[in-house]
Amino acid sequence: MTHSGDPWTLSGMKDNNRQHEAPVRNFLSTLVTMPGEHARFMNMLSMLEHMGSRKIMVSQMDRMEELDLDTLQHLSEEARHAFFFKRQAERIAGKSLNGWVDENTTQRISAMMYFGRLDAGISKQVPADKAYGWVSLIIELRACWLYHIYHEVLEASDVQLSLKSLIAEEDKHLAEMFEMVGEDVELMRDLSAYETDLFGKLWGKISSALDIAQAA
Numbered sequence: 378m379t380h381s382g383d384p385w386t387l388s389g390m391k392d393n394n395r396q397h398e399a400p401v402r403n404f405l406s407t408l409v410t411m412p413g414e415h416a417r418f419m420n421m422l423s424m425l426e427h428m429g430s431r432k433i434m435v436s437q438m439d440r441m442e443e444l445d446l447d448t449l450q451h452l453s454e455e456a457r458h459a460f461f462f463k464r465q466a467e468r469i470a471g472k473s474l475n476g477w478v479d480e481n482t483t484q485r486i487s488a489m490m491y492f493g494r495l496d497a498g499i500s501k502q503v504p505a506d507k508a509y510g511w512v513s514l515i516i517e518l519r520a521c522w523l524y525h526i527y528h529e530v531l532e533a534s535d536v537q538l539s540l541k542s543l544i545a546e547e548d549k550h551l552a553e554m555f556e557m558v559g560e561d562v563e564l565m566r567d568l569s570a571y572e573t574d575l576f577g578k579l580w581g582k583i584s585s586a587l588d589i590a591q592a593a
């Protein structure tokens with residue numbers, strides 16, 4: 378089934394996040410000039426990607442008779458994104474960043490709480506067999522939104538790092554998840570607003586951490 382419209386407009390995501398665009402862009406523009414902090418931020422993205430891939434894997438463990446190629450591909454691409462961000466983080470840090478601990482991960486606990494609340498909050502509002510599609514759709518909206526801004530910031534900076542192929546994969550995931558569950562526009566609006574609230578809280582923590590790092 379093909380839905381009319383696009384997930385950005387239908388979910389209200391673009392409009393509801395207009396307030397965050399300039400602050401996020403400004404934050405990232407400063408962040409990329411600070412290699413140590415930039416590496417910690419990328420390691421946080423690596424953790425979130427890893428949690429996403431793990432979440433897909435766990436959600437599919439009782440679907441051994443149905444698991445399809447698209448879902449396996451989605452899972453493996455999220456795992457690769459975790460690898461990609463950690464590898465880039467290590468390159469920029471110039472050292473190994475093993476695991477995800479406070480020392481090498483921006484706002485580690487807040488980021489874990491963001492993911493956990495998002496997953497739990499969405500999962501209790503949708504049928505169990507649709508949780509994969511809904512959680513993924515809402516996460517992909519955020520991933521695409523953030524990575525497009527991040528990509529533009531990197532392009533304008535001295536940092537040699539391209540998010541092009543990563544963004545192409547996230548855009549494809551978004552289209553697939555929209556296709557899977559996007560017919561319920563009202564629910565999509567509610568869930569996206571819920572995520573935007575959680576993101577606002579997480580971003581507040583992330584940007585205040587940078588203020589502290591700059592003052593130090």
Ligand SMILES: [Fe+2]
Pocket residue numbers: 426454455458520547
């Ligand atoms: Fe991803």
Ligand SMILES: [Fe+2]
Pocket residue numbers: 455517520546547550
């Ligand atoms: Fe994705």
